Amino acid sequence: MADTPEFDPALALSHKFPDTTYSYTERDSALYALGIGACASNAVDADELKFVYHEDGQESIKVLPTFAAIIALGSAAFDLPGLQFDPRLLLHGQQYIELYKPFPSSCHIHNKVSLAGLHDKGKAAILEVETKSYEKESGDLLCMNRSTVYLRGAGGFSNSSKPFSYSNYPLNQTSAVKIPDSKPFSVFEDHTQASQALLYRLSGDYNPLHSDPMIAKVAGFSQPILHGLCTLGFAVRAIIKNICKGDPDMIKSIAGRFFLHVYPGETLVTEMWLEGLRVIYRTMVKERKRTVLSGYVDLRGLTSSL
Numbered sequence: 001m002a003d004t005p006e007f008d009p010a011l012a013l014s015h016k017f018p019d020t021t022y023s024y025t026e027r028d029s030a031l032y033a034l035g036i037g038a039c040a041s042n043a044v045d046a047d048e049l050k051f052v053y054h055e056d057g058q059e060s061i062k063v064l065p066t067f068a069a070i071i072a073l074g075s076a077a078f079d080l081p082g083l084q085f086d087p088r089l090l091l092h093g094q095q096y097i098e099l100y101k102p103f104p105s106s107c108h109i110h111n112k113v114s115l116a117g118l119h120d121k122g123k124a125a126i127l128e129v130e131t132k133s134y135e136k137e138s139g140d141l142l143c144m145n146r147s148t149v150y151l152r153g154a155g156g157f158s159n160s161s162k163p164f165s166y167s168n169y170p171l172n173q174t175s176a177v178k179i180p181d182s183k184p185f186s187v188f189e190d191h192t193q194a195s196q197a198l199l200y201r202l203s204g205d206y207n208p209l210h211s212d213p214m215i216a217k218v219a220g221f222s223q224p225i226l227h228g229l230c231t232l233g234f235a236v237r238a239i240i241k242n243i244c245k246g247d248p249d250m251i252k253s254i255a256g257r258f259f260l261h262v263y264p265g266e267t268l269v270t271e272m273w274l275e276g277l278r279v280i281y282r283t284m285v286k287e288r289k290r291t292v293l294s295g296y297v298d299l300r301g302l303t304s305s306l
């Protein structure tokens with residue numbers, strides 16, 4: 001339990017986050033696609049080349065839907081008044097993304113940030129930050145991200161015997177899913193590279209937990225771990241490939257909960273179940289036979305061949 005006697009949840013909830021901006025070009029979205037393994041095992045993959053290269057007759061490269069989380073990254077300010085925590089112990093717990101229109105291949109973005117949740121789990125504090133991203137030129141809302149961070153050692157701030165818990169969003173948007181007992185509709189196996197986190201970090205998440213062996217040890221890991229959003233990128237890319245037949249614009253929303261860390265170089269096996277327009281998924285590390293991520297992806301429709 002952290003020594004945070006001055007932490008005042010009401011003060012935290014009234015905190016106004018500053019708006020942020022972000023600009024990207026095709027180069028950024030292509031680098032991101034490579035960071036989540038696009039074309040890693042087949043440089044001319046028919047479903048994935050469009051994310052990194054202009055194919056014949058294509059005006060611009062396509063942007064993957066999980067790039068939404070990169071757009072919101074700069075707004076991930078977790079320094080709330082009075083909340084003390086060791087940033088080296090922060091872990092990404094969950095991510096929820098809503099996509100309102102396909103991303104342009106380059107764009108200037110305006111982010112509006114707010115606190116969507118705050119929970120005292122005793123041994124940890126959970127913080128949920130919501131970011132709405134608008135295209136500057138048109139003013140159109142492009143996407144919404146809700147990032148849940150798990151702050152180990154920062155809990156124990158509740159003033160009453162009932163642990164403090166606040167969230168301002170509907171229960172049906174939580175990332176917890178029940179994995180069906182049935183055989184998966186589809187399974188996709190993919191290898192992360194030993195350098196995966198070093199490549200992924202160039203998209204904007206420079207947390208040294210993913211690159212610095214000493215920081216990783218302080219955080220309790222034998223070596224730097226993969227970014228949670230990189231693992232989520234691998235999982236959603238598997239769904240785009242196996243269920244959406246390579247069409248990223250079929251994705252409407254994405255939810256994922258990180259259960260366990262991934263070491264770069266490990267093999268990810270993503271199982272998918274189709275329930276109407278919802279894909280329930282579970283990603284496991286093959287070498288350790290452990291679930292690292294699960295959640296759901298809602299689709300706008302299904303391809304006729306399914």
Ligand SMILES: CCCCCCC[C@@H](O)CC(=O)SCCNC(=O)CCNC(=O)[C@H](O)C(C)(C)COP(=O)(O)OP(=O)(O)OC[C@H]1O[C@@H](n2cnc3c(N)ncnc32)[C@H](O)[C@@H]1OP(=O)(O)O
Nearest residue numbers: 073076091092093094121147150207227228258259260261
């Ligand atoms: C765009 C913005 C980006 C955000 C910044 C991200 C920065 C990045 O650089 C950082 C990263 O990418 S870190 C890498 C990815 N994340 C991980 O590897 C974490 C994997 N998960 C774990 O290790 C454990 O689940 C762990 C440690 C999280 C929890 O395990 P335990 O301590 O054993 O928890 P447990 O006792 O089971 O539960 C305690 C209460 O917490 C809730 N909870 C558990 N896991 C959660 C999770 N993943 N997300 C949200 N809540 C979670 C439980 O429900 C429980 O609450 P309750 O008692 O009320 O049920």
